[in-house]
Amino acid sequence: MSNITLRDISKALNISVSTVSRALTDSHEIGEETKKLVLAYAKEHNYVPNRMARSLKVGKTKSIGVVICSIDNSFVAQMLDGIDQACNDNGYQIIIMQSKESYEQEKACINLLYASGVDGIMISPSYQTTDFSHLTELQQQGFPVVLFDRITNELDAHKIAANNFKGAYEATQHLISKGCKRIAHLNSKSNLALTIERFEGYKQALIDAQLSYKEELVKFCNTSDAENIDVNIAKAMDHLLRQQPDAIFTTTDMLSTKALAYLNQNGYRVPEDIILLGFSNSDLAPLLNPSLSTVHQPSREIGQLAAKTLIQLVKGKDLGPAETTLLDTVLHIRKSTSK
Incomplete structure (x- = not known):
């Protein structure tokens, strides 16, 4: 070369x-x-x-940091594809780091990216994160930060995510239209907005259909503990199934696929015995047994818009007060709800 x-x-x-x-x-x-x-x-x-030599002269490295929970699922991979496209189009490089759902690791990622001289950071916070001071401290120095996918009201920043409330509402509405009256809800345990919004969307759909909300049909599962994820999900599924639901609505890629695996392994026929619908962008959803009905999120568009927003901030563009942009989801109906 x-x-x-x-x-x-x-x-x-x-x-x-x-x-x-x-x-x-x-x-x-x-x-x-x-x-x-x-x-x-x-x-x-x-x-x-020479990136570093140029950055010493102009004060920019033409690089941005990206912090995600994990790179090992298709939803995140699709968001990263959108980020990469937007950065390539604008002449920026990306440095990707994983928090692995750990708050401490997330802080270490942020510190390392900042020290390496990136021009801005976009982050999808970990499920463990409840204190956002490591990000507000950067903002106080005038450093650009954008939240994407997993957003929070604890940080005043530009945020891009899916319309989780609407997606969950439409998913629950679909289950109600199939005649389901005891709809269980399996969610991740976190303080992030997506967890709350998907739960609220589920609950509102029940209320609007004049179906009573039953606390015993809802389970918030700890998915941030990598070593015990399977055990935690199995316990949550066991609890929900004892309540004899006629449908289960799961709210993440991991919960959706693992819930289907649990049902198959324990002799439940989907959708004959129980209907299952999840939030999932997995390319495997149509290939599962049975094919999984899902709320599909505009993952690539989320990543692309978040990257474009950050690049504009890095360039000094005045975007006005911090805004939250919610992109619409799409309900994909497959065999798991075709009772």
């Missing part, structure tokens, strides 16, 4: 180093013909800019 410098390009094209530098940064001071000439030569000879 060639390691040519600005000076090499300058000599080859017989123009000044400063002209080459300005051409590569699309400066208005340089004519279009010169820009084309410099860019073509740089591309042909695989010129790679």
Whole structure:
């Protein structure tokens, strides 16, 4: 791989180093013909800019940090695809770190990204996170922070997420339309807005259909403890099934797929014995046995819009007061609710 410098390009094209530098940064001071000439030569000879040297001069690294819970599920992968696309389109690099649902690890990720010189951070907080001071401290220094997917009212920042209330409401409404009257609700245990909104959407749909809300049909499960996830979900499912529900509405990718596996392993026929509907962006949902009805979230769009918002903040654009943008979900009906 060639390691040519600005000076090499300058000599080859017989123009000044400063002209080459300005051409590569699309400066208005340089004519279009010169820009084309410099860019073509740089591309042909695989010129790679020195990020750190440039950042010392202009105060920017053209990189942003992304903190997510885990990279091992399709919903997060789809969001990252949207983030990557938006960053590529705008000439930014991304550094991705995982909190693994740990508050302490999340703080360590934030500290490392900030120390590495990223221009801004976008974060989907861990389920353990209840204290957001590590983010407010950055904001107080004028550092751009954007929340995506998992948002909270504890932080005054631009936020992009799915319309979780509406998605849960429509999912529960669908189960009611299938004749279900004892609808169980399996949710993750956290203080994040998505947990509360999905629960509230479920509850409101019951109220609007004049079905009484029953506390024993709701279970909030600890999914932040990686070593005991299967045990915790099994205990939650066992409790709910003892209440003899005719349907279960699960609220995350993990809960949805593991609940279906639990039902299959314990002799329950879906949808003959019990109906199941979940929040899931897994590509496996149509391939499961039976295929799983799901609330599909606009994952790629969430990532893309969050990245565009952060890049605008990094560039110093005045976006006005912090806003929360909620994107609509889509209900995908498959065999698990086709009773």
